[in-house]
Amino acid sequence: MHRRHDHPRGVEHHGRVVRARRLTLAFACALSAVLILASGAYASSASYFSNLGLGPMTTVRTGAVAAPLPDGKALIAGGIDGNSILSNAELFNPQTDTFTSVPNAMTNERYGAVAAPLPGGEVLIAGGGEGNGYLSSAELFNPQTDTFTSVPNSMTTQRYGAMAAPLPDGEVLIAGGYESFGELASAELFNPQTDTFTSVPNAMTISRQEAMATALPDGEVLIAGGQHISVLSSAELFNPQTDTFTSVPGSMTTERYAAITSLLPDGTVLIAGGHNSLDLSSVELFNPQNDTFTSAPSTMTQSREGMVSAPLPGGEVLIAGGYENGILSSAELFYPAPEVSSSGGAFGDQTIGEPSALQTIRVSNLGAQALTITAAKLQGTDAADFEISADACEGRRLPFEGSCTISVRFIPSEEGARAASIALTDNETTPSVIGLGGTGVPANSGPTGPTGATGGQGPTGPTGATGGQGPTGVTGPQGPAGLTGAIGAQGATGTTGAQGATGAAGPTGPRGATGPKGATQILTCHVITTSRRVDGHKIDATHRVCSTAPASATSTLAGSAGAARAKLEHGHRVYAVGAGILDARGHLKLLLSGSRALKPGAYTLILVRHRGTRRVTTRAQVTIG
Numbered sequence: 013m014h015r016r017h018d019h020p021r022g023v024e025h026h027g028r029v030v031r032a033r034r035l036t037l038a039f040a041c042a043l044s045a046v047l048i049l050a051s052g053a054y055a056s057s058a059s060y061f062s063n064l065g066l067g068p069m070t071t072v073r074t075g076a077v078a079a080p081l082p083d084g085k086a087l088i089a090g091g092i093d094g095n096s097i098l099s100n101a102e103l104f105n106p107q108t109d110t111f112t113s114v115p116n117a118m119t120n121e122r123y124g125a126v127a128a129p130l131p132g133g134e135v136l137i138a139g140g141g142e143g144n145g146y147l148s149s150a151e152l153f154n155p156q157t158d159t160f161t162s163v164p165n166s167m168t169t170q171r172y173g174a175m176a177a178p179l180p181d182g183e184v185l186i187a188g189g190y191e192s193f194g195e196l197a198s199a200e201l202f203n204p205q206t207d208t209f210t211s212v213p214n215a216m217t218i219s220r221q222e223a224m225a226t227a228l229p230d231g232e233v234l235i236a237g238g239q240h241i242s243v244l245s246s247a248e249l250f251n252p253q254t255d256t257f258t259s260v261p262g263s264m265t266t267e268r269y270a271a272i273t274s275l276l277p278d279g280t281v282l283i284a285g286g287h288n289s290l291d292l293s294s295v296e297l298f299n300p301q302n303d304t305f306t307s308a309p310s311t312m313t314q315s316r317e318g319m320v321s322a323p324l325p326g327g328e329v330l331i332a333g334g335y336e337n338g339i340l341s342s343a344e345l346f347y348p349a350p351e352v353s354s355s356g357g358a359f360g361d362q363t364i365g366e367p368s369a370l371q372t373i374r375v376s377n378l379g380a381q382a383l384t385i386t387a388a389k390l391q392g393t394d395a396a397d398f399e400i401s402a403d404a405c406e407g408r409r410l411p412f413e414g415s416c417t418i419s420v421r422f423i424p425s426e427e428g429a430r431a432a433s434i435a436l437t438d439n440e441t442t443p444s445v446i447g448l449g450g451t452g453v454p455a456n457s458g459p460t461g462p463t464g465a466t467g468g469q470g471p472t473g474p475t476g477a478t479g480g481q482g483p484t485g486v487t488g489p490q491g492p493a494g495l496t497g498a499i500g501a502q503g504a505t506g507t508t509g510a511q512g513a514t515g516a517a518g519p520t521g522p523r524g525a526t527g528p529k530g531a532t533q534i535l536t537c538h539v540i541t542t543s544r545r546v547d548g549h550k551i552d553a554t555h556r557v558c559s560t561a562p563a564s565a566t567s568t569l570a571g572s573a574g575a576a577r578a579k580l581e582h583g584h585r586v587y588a589v590g591a592g593i594l595d596a597r598g599h600l601k602l603l604l605s606g607s608r609a610l611k612p613g614a615y616t617l618i619l620v621r622h623r624g625t626r627r628v629t630t631r632a633q634v635t636i637g
Contacts, residue, residue: 077127078320086322126176175225272321327380359450392432424452
């Protein structure tokens with residue numbers, strides 16, 4: 013079951029690839045870029061793996077750990093070399109593509125351990141195996157001094173072949189693995205503030221060892237594959253807000269364990285290599301937007317299992333060591349394809365025939381390969397209602413995280429929703445289309461209503477005074493009308509007599525003035541995806557469509573324990589405030605108290621929630637209809 017013990021002790025040596033080969037490749041890429049710009053055409057650039065011929069590791073390793081460091085380097089530590097369990101470590105420098113030994117050794121030799129970066133720049137290394145069995149001890153690597161120091165407290169259990177990932181609040185999730193009694197489904201958290209480990213109250217959906225764990229952009233952790241009696245293709249998600257694990261509906265395209273995962277700049281997860289009945293070089297991607305796995309066309313330069321990986325500052329992913337017919341010292345880099353990320357394009361309401369203020373569309377590159385943009389043009393049914401006034405992207409070659417801007421204005425020709433897009437001609441595998449939208453409205457119109465929605469109860473009308481006691485107890489004349497029919501007004505004073513009968517109820521008094529605030533309303537939003545083809549390209553657009561319904565002031569929001577603070581705006585005016593929560597079906601439920609009348613139209617929804625000590629603000633365009 014533990015293939016680490018079964019590895020042959022032979023060492024596979026790899027010769028260095030001459031620098032001229034890489035220079036020739038670089039020259040060819042540069043020449044291609046020049047020809048692309050000169051011709052105005054473009055050639056797509058797909059993701060690929062490249063053998064790191066200039067810098068094999070200082071030693072062969074499998075079952076090691078790796079983590080990114082604040083200066084952009086990557087730490088690789090421990091593992092086995094076929095003859096012994098290692099306590100030494102090395103650093104990869106992406107500026108020179110070279111590996112150098114760390115002068116100090118770990119406090120304990122380890123293989124099959126876990127590692128995760130901490131908020132202060134240190135790296136946690138925990139668990140694993142040694143010559144005498146499995147470990148529950150942990151240590152920290154300090155990149156400022158290149159030293160390892162023991163953590164005073166141990167994990168709640170021994171773990172070999174576990175998985176770990178950092179969480180938004182700075183803690184580290186450590187889950188699964190193997191110990192003397194078998195595979196584990198338990199998990200624990202490391203707190204770097206106190207150097208302590210505490211058990212997670214809930215277990216994984218299934219026990220796993222040598223699975224892969226990756227922290228996702230929303231703070232959850234993907235745990236995929238591994239072994240549980242047999243090799244797994246299933247996956248699950250850990251939610252740090254509730255400390256719970258839930259199964260991912262879809263499965264990986266390939267069963268695998270002892271593989272690598274890495275979060276890519278575009279938010280997807282790279283999963284590569286590993287082992288099932290064979291050592292693998294295949295690759296797949298996990299999309300956290302729809303919880304799906306898809307095969308990737310590229311493959312690693314060689315099959316590997318038990319290797320390590322770390323994201324690099326340039327958008328690449330380092331993959332090093334592992335096992336294939338022997339323990340490896342070779343390494344390779346994964347280069348994600350150029351990919352556009354854009355912001356802007358929602359104009360809101362605009363008076364018909366009048367130009368809006370200029371809006372800046374920012375275009376950025378999320379790929380490790382340079383993004384080459386040769387043109388940007390308006391397209392779509394309502395393209396004439398938009399105008400590109402300045403284009404700083406045409407002819408640009410953007411490096412990783414480089415950006416440029418396109419200035420656009422909106423001039424609606426008629427009333428109602430208007431939509432168009434900017435089509436980029438670039439070297440992406442599928443060129444990007446940036447959506448534009450706005451609503452044409454008549455002059456002096458807007459969503460603001462003259463009164464609050466369903467005004468609250470007005471002040472109570474004056475109450476008629478109680479009639480006095482007349483000589484024969486005659487009922488005093490009826491008082492003025494009140495809210496619920498007031499008691500009759502006071503009669504003339506007389507000598508004491510028997511109490512008069514109660515005056516008859518007067519008619520309902522006039523309604524009081526409108527209260528200062530509207531009634532509570534429930535706003536329910538659904539995410540809708542629409543697709544259409546423009547110039548042969550499929551365009552998917554997502555937007556929220558919302559409906560409103562009145563509710564009493566005592567209404568509560570189900571599951572509001574984790575709710576975000578919510579606010580609905582149009583322009584610079586606040587129309588409603590309250591709370592919101594995303595339910596299990598993906599529907600956003602909001603409980604809002606309206607301060608202005610909500611009319612059909614476009615609004616901005618602002619959600620503020622806390623992730624640990626951080627406050628996260630999300631803005632979305634919603635349509636009330």
